[in-house]
Amino acid sequence: xxxxxxxxxxxxxxxxxxxxxxxxxxxxxxxxxxxxxxxxxxxxxxxxxxxxxxxxxxxxxxxxxxxxxxxxxxxxxxxxxxxxxxxxxxxxxxxxxxxxxxxxxxxxxxxxxxxxxxxxxxxxxxxxxxxxxxxxxxxxxxxxxxxxxxxxxxxxxxxxxxxxxxxxxxxxxxxxxxxxxxxxxxxxxxxxxxxxxxxxxxxxxxxxxxxxxxxxxxxxxxxxxxxxxxxxxxxxxxxxxxxxxxxxxxxxxxxxxxxxxxxxxxxxxxxxxxxxxxxxxxxxxxxxxxxxxxxxxxxxxxxxxxxxxxxxxxxxxxxxxxxxxxxxxxxxxxxxxxxxxxxx
Amino acid sequence: xxxxxxxxxxxxxxxxxxxxxxxxxxxxxxxxxxxxxxxxxxxxxxxxxxxxxxxxxxxxxxxxxxxxxxxxxxxxxxxxxxxxxxxxxxxxxxxxxxxxxxxxxxxxxxxxxxxxxxxxxxxxxxxxxxxxxxxxxxxxxxxxxxxxxxxxxxxxxxxxxxxxxxxxxxxxxxxxxxxxxxxxxxxxxxxxxxxxxxxxxxxxxxxxxxxxxxxxxxxxxxxxxxxxxxxxxxxxxxxxxxxxxxxxxxxxxxxxxxxxxxxxxxxxxxxxxxxxxxxxxxxxxxxxx
Numbered sequence: 001x002x003x004x005x006x007x008x009x010x011x012x013x014x015x016x017x018x019x020x021x022x023x024x025x026x027x028x029x030x031x032x033x034x035x036x037x038x039x040x041x042x043x044x045x046x047x048x049x050x051x052x053x054x055x056x057x058x059x060x061x062x063x064x065x066x067x068x069x070x071x072x073x074x075x076x077x078x079x080x081x082x083x084x085x086x087x088x089x090x091x092x093x094x095x096x097x098x099x100x101x102x103x104x105x106x107x108x109x110x111x112x113x114x115x116x117x118x119x120x121x122x123x124x125x126x127x128x129x130x131x132x133x134x135x136x137x138x139x140x141x142x143x144x145x146x147x148x149x150x151x152x153x154x155x156x157x158x159x160x161x162x163x164x165x166x167x168x169x170x171x172x173x174x175x176x177x178x179x180x181x182x183x184x185x186x187x188x189x190x191x192x193x194x195x196x197x198x199x200x201x202x203x204x205x206x207x208x209x210x211x212x213x214x215x216x217x218x219x220x221x222x223x224x225x226x227x228x229x230x231x232x233x234x235x236x237x238x239x240x241x242x243x244x245x246x247x248x249x250x251x252x253x254x255x256x257x258x259x260x261x262x263x264x265x266x267x268x269x270x271x272x273x274x275x276x277x278x279x280x281x282x283x284x285x286x287x288x289x290x291x292x293x294x295x296x297x298x299x300x301x302x303x304x305x306x307x308x309x310x311x312x313x314x315x316x317x318x319x320x321x322x323x324x325x326x327x328x329x330x331x332x333x334x335x336x337x338x339x340x341x342x343x344x
Numbered sequence: 345x346x347x348x349x350x351x352x353x354x355x356x357x358x359x360x361x362x363x364x365x366x367x368x369x370x371x372x373x374x375x376x377x378x379x380x381x382x383x384x385x386x387x388x389x390x391x392x393x394x395x396x397x398x399x400x401x402x403x404x405x406x407x408x409x410x411x412x413x414x415x416x417x418x419x420x421x422x423x424x425x426x427x428x429x430x431x432x433x434x435x436x437x438x439x440x441x442x443x444x445x446x447x448x449x450x451x452x453x454x455x456x457x458x459x460x461x462x463x464x465x466x467x468x469x470x471x472x473x474x475x476x477x478x479x480x481x482x483x484x485x486x487x488x489x490x491x492x493x494x495x496x497x498x499x500x501x502x503x504x505x506x507x508x509x510x511x512x513x514x515x516x517x518x519x520x521x522x523x524x525x526x527x528x529x530x531x532x533x534x535x536x537x538x539x540x541x542x543x544x545x546x547x548x549x550x551x552x553x554x555x556x557x558x559x560x561x562x563x564x565x566x567x568x569x570x571x572x573x574x575x576x577x578x579x580x581x582x583x584x585x586x587x588x589x590x591x592x593x594x595x596x597x598x599x600x601x602x603x604x605x606x607x608x609x610x611x612x613x614x615x616x617x618x619x620x621x622x623x624x625x626x627x628x629x630x631x632x633x
Contacts, residue, residue: 031519034588035454038522056586057524066524069578141371231408233376235400237531239586242524253546253553265554268524274405275544289408324584325396326375338575 003195005168008188012302013095016187021091026055035236039094039101046225050096054139054316058245059101060108062094067267070120070252074261088120092128093181100316102132103150104245111248122251129177133169134156142317144330147209150314153197163197170195207274208331211301211311217340218302222294226339230288230332231290233325238270240319240327246312249276268280271295299333345389347485348418348512352385355416361442362413365401365480367394374429376401378412390418392452393518395467397578399426400534402436416442420451424612425576426534431614432621433574435537438614442572449489455529461609469579469592480612497577497596504593516594520560522587525553527582529591530567542566561631568594572618573602576610604629 026037027047037052049199072083112118159178162169241247251269256262277286304312352364366388368377379385430436450470470492530536552559575595582591606619
């Protein structure tokens with residue numbers, strides 16, 4: 001099968017940069033209080049660091065930037081003129097995405113294409129090729145991708161899937177886009193008959209949560225003491241949503257540049273913020289923290305699967321890692337799953 | 345540990361309080377716990393991993409905690425300073441809470457220095473802690489530990505201060521660029537208790553909510569300034585930040601200014617008024633010219 005060496009993978013990043021592509025990948029960031037890597041647009045191929053684990057901030061910013069203009073407006077005597085932003089142009093290649101991030105983007109495709117097609121989102125999705133690196137082992141005990149129908153080498157959302165082998169990676173071509181990338185840079189890849197894809201997801205043991213049971217229990221327990229209990233330690237800080245590869249809620253704001261012109265932007269938002277659901281009347285249907293904690297679990301494991309047939313969670317564990325108060329989504333799911341199975 | 349658990353049990357049993365807010369073990373270390381039964385009190389822990397400032401749960405905004413009844417809260421030195429801040433700013437009545445002080449041994453965080461087990465190092469803020477053992481407390485438990493050592497926060501402030509202004513600006517610009525405006529820093533801060541934050545006001549929009557450079561710089565300067573003379577250096581904002589923005593450095597520099605100009609340190613004595621909360625005729629006012 002097709003293989004690529006570590007040096008050639010970095011070489012591929014250099015080739016792409018030289019050809020004018022935007023290349024994203026995990027890279028070290030100076031001046032941060034959190035050690036590790038972040039997904040960054042690379043300035044040079046040498047910045048690529050594939051051995052420093054899972055970045056805390058997810059890949060979604062490649063497709064849904066934390067802030068982006070939707071249009072500019074200008075008021076003249078006769079009319080209000082709207083200027084749309086230039087469509088995203090140029091090729092984007094992500095090298096070193098993790099399977100949970102690739103699957104997150106795929107989950108967000110459902111909602112971004114539901115009812116109306118989000119042009120900015122899909123323009124970025126179509127311009128981008130995702131070269132994913134399978135995880136050799138869970139990043140830490142917060143990971144639970146195998147429990148939500150995915151796994152450390154799951155191909156969902158990836159264009160190429162790289163599986164580590166001594167000195168490099170075995171390359172699995174998942175999509176046409178992935179095949180095209182291999183075909184465009186043939187000198188970086190080679191065939192090796194001895195290489196096979198290792199079975200990475202073996203020996204996972206029995207599933208610890210039953211997603212169907214979770215969905216059923218959630219449907220029947222909108223009002224339940226469990227939510228008050230789980231919400232006690234929650235600060236409502238929203239770090240969980242910021243680091244989630246599948247959370248996609250946004251706010252739309254107008255920012256005037258003058259009395260007659262300005263920008264309409266969309267910005268990341270979070271259902272954990274106390275003012276997220278405040279109505280113009282002043283009424284807030286999610287007044288208490290328990291209602292906001294419940295919303296996050298409900299949306300991911302009840303509402304979304306009901307509509308799209310799968311959960312809005314890729315088991316990356318980032319929310320658990322980021323939570324300053326020790327909130328643990330997998331613990332919540334385990335609890336709910338157990339309660340659901342006790343009371344069929 | 346036993347001392348803490350027994351005290352918690354006594355307070356609950358006497359119905360002096362209805363909940364003891366402390367820490368419990370979980371899969372990834374320790375986390376805030378809300379003990380309402382004797383069995384729960386028996387699971388409370390305290391050690392060098394208990395970084396969380398639990399005084400945040402005493403906010404008037406934390407209505408879901410207030411509903412539990414009268415709380416006892418376990419406080420380290422910095423946490424007691426935060427509780428004092430809430431009392432000083434009229435957000436908490438002293439008699440509405442029982443404060444269980446712990447002689448703080450200094451907190452350990454990830455980072456790998458020699459001498460501490462498990463690749464740990466002293467938290468930067470603990471190295472220059474003005475007071476590890478609280479005086480604002482109804483009970484005091486635990487044992488003193490050795491003096492934390494390491495470069496500490498003040499060394500970082502000095503290093504940054506020594507740079508030319510353009511380089512300092514570059515440092516903070518690149519730090520603020522990573523902000524996604526989740527406001528985790530604000531929500532976990534024990535002294536960010538406003539019912540409606542300036543940053544959430546939209547008519548007019550004082551601070552742009554977009555995470556672009558203009559909005560982010562405005563937010564971070566406003567946040568830091570609103571905490572000048574109130575920040576207790578607990579480091580919760582920085583710990584909560586998913587983008588790893590080193591907010592503690594900014595906070596520490598602000599508190600330096602307050603100390604130099606107003607001779608004020610946010611101690612755990614709530615009877616000392618803060619610079620923002622008093623009028624003094626001998627105030628230098630050198631910023632108005």
